[in-house]
Amino acid sequence: MGDVGQLNRAEAIELLTTMWTIRRFEEAVDDLFARGLLHGTMHLSIGQEASATGAIAALDQGDYITSTHRGHGHCIAKGADVTLMLAELLGKESGYCRGRGGSMHIADLDAGNLGANGIVAGSIPIAAGAALALKQRGSDRVVVCFFGDGAANEGAFHEALNMAAIWKLPVIFICENNHYGMSMAWTKAVAIDRLSRRADAYGFPGVTIDGNDVIAVKEEAGRAVERARSGEGPTLIECLTYRHKGHSKSDQNLYRTREEIKEWRDKDPTQRFARVAIDAGLFDAATADRIAEEAKHTISRAIEEARSGPDPTLVGIENETYA
């Protein structure tokens, strides 16, 4: 585990609250889908709460993120209103993208979330582009770019990392290595032992860390953010983690074993952090339970409110295509 001594009570409570909010959000979405109240598909990040929460905890308000198809956690950690997120998933006019985008395309530009993306690796060059603009304008803001292990094998990843390197762009590449790109084990998709080695090839630091340890993620991201702010350029952080649920709604989990899933459930990032924080005396067990419980209520209330939102209509839709 990372050094729990670096956290104060308020920070610890915030980390746990964010992780539980993500967890409860994803559980609720899973349930809504099972009950036929949501359509389309979605990619849940249950089990991966620490990488989103830890990395974004290292940012300031004005910093940016880019996200992925598995983006609910990033969005929540960056401060999104869960009611507007749920309204989006329900296809409501009151949702973040007025029901046009859905789960895979939530953007919360006011909060600095430049958007989820349905194209694997599609947001990696975009993150570098935002970082380029920040640098060019003399801002000390930075961009955190989330992507999966699978995305690291797209051409877009390689081009963007190289350009970020040569121009020393203020971007932190967070690879959430959840061990699979859909059904393909990451170890079958590459011939190297660490995805963070990819940074070597482009000439900037890369590290691999325990992505289920929210404290470690926050620390490592903090160092990378400092580096980026001071003009030294990008960092690649590979967070080893695991998704408990299938890739999406159509997944039968034929490519992995029950034992493996069980093994990773035992490394659950929320429980793990709660235990460490309790042991360190940052809060007590009752507080941890209350946070988990309250997150559930927050989401239930948000669902009720989101469901009562108005549905969009087709009127004038063709006028929306251009700015």
Place this chain on the structure above:
Amino acid sequence: MPEARSITYGEAIREALDDAMASDESVFLMGEDIGVYGGAFGVTTGLLEKYGEDRVRDTPISEIGIVGIAVGAALVGMRPVAEMQFSDFTANAMDQLCNQAAKLHFMYGGKAQVPLVLRAPTGSGTGAAAQHSQSIESWLANVPGLKIVMPSNAADAKGLLTAAIADPNPVVFLEHKLLYKTKGEVRNESYGGGLGRAAVAHEGRDISIVCWSAMVSKALAAAGSLKDQGIDAEVIDVRTLRPLDRSTIIGSVSKTGRLLVVHESPLTGGFGGEIAATVTESDAFDFLEAPVKRLAGLETPIPYNPELEKGVVPQEEDIVKAAVEIMTG
């Protein structure tokens, strides 16, 4: 008579792949999650077990590589059938498809052949939103050297894929997601015949409805309602956009004197314009009794909300309405 069986469009595609792999060692499959997962829509289920990892090759998420490696393998004598998990991702592989695969035969003075097939699920209707729901045929239709196939039913899915694999050129085979579970009669005989013939899906005398892919079943249903209103519609299933069977279309419109083209992709720059021009540039122009009409998707990306999603692409009732308007002037 050969035995006819009722199987789904997805099963028909699998049979065509299976038959081609069984009869020709040079045929192999490549794509994301096509092995143990069976493909995002289950089309390749069971083929890994039958043919092994070399011939049912799971790839990393690398679309440039998927198409480019297919081009290279085809160039030296293999017949790769690559799968793009969703047709939208073809955008990533555009260089290899349009600058390489499509051009090598001509550019190298006729000495090279690139017999590859790129299969891709296409179209809207699944709630997958803007980056997983496009109809990309018109992106590719302006690239000489590619063939473009869009089957509308199980029998054609099997027959046309068999022909596509046998074709010595790069063929893009676009499978509509909403058709995968639809059933149709497929015969056991081997399919032959090349690409480039449209089908008269339903005969009629009053108006020609020209369409392809998922729009065919909607047009056929519309033809049923039109019949009740005393309008005898002919439905032409284009099947292959490139090469385009212009004579079947011209023949139909010469007979009916009216043309309605229907497609799911947006109107502007859509393939409907090509069909309209084909007719108006031909002798069929003299037989036209009403202006040609195109019914197409709205000028927007595909929205997520299911009602909006339906609303931006032509539905059966839109086809009926457009046909009635043409008939009544």
